[in-house]
Amino acid sequence: MSDAGDKVARIRELNDNFRKTFAGGMMMMTASVAALPEMVRSAAWLKVSEFDAWDTGNDPHHEHDFINFELCNRNFFWKCDYYAPDMNSGSEDPSDPEKTVRVGLLMLAEDY
Structure with a gap:
């Protein structure tokens, strides 16, 4: 595997671990998700952690x-972004957890 392929595999591994355990970064939600009933929010976070339906349509960069x-007739998105440790800019290398803070944002599709 190439160096680029190794980096993508490492980013994917770190993202999967973060998404499944919520450790290694910060999870956030938009105000519209926060306003939903607690049981809907909880079910949405569970869906994030259990998601495994990856394909080229939703994961073109792997x-x-x-x-x-979809949950309770609402369309949800979750996005992981990569920041430098000072949180003032993007990470220079998302494959390096020492140089990256992962921020996951749960939102309703209409928030995007």
Whole structure:
């Protein structure tokens, strides 16, 4: 595997771990998700952590950094972004957890 392929595989591994465990970064939600009933929010976070329906349509770069799903007749998105440790700019290398803070954002499709 090439160096680029190795980096993508490492980014995917880190993103999957973050998404499944919520460890290694910060999980956030938009105000519209926060306003939903607690049981809907909880079910949405569970869907994020259990998601495994990756295909070229939702994962063209093979990083597992974006998902969408339907729950309670609402369309949800979750997006993972990569920041530098100071949170003032993007990470220079998302494959390096020492140089990256992952931020996952759960939103309704209409928030996007």
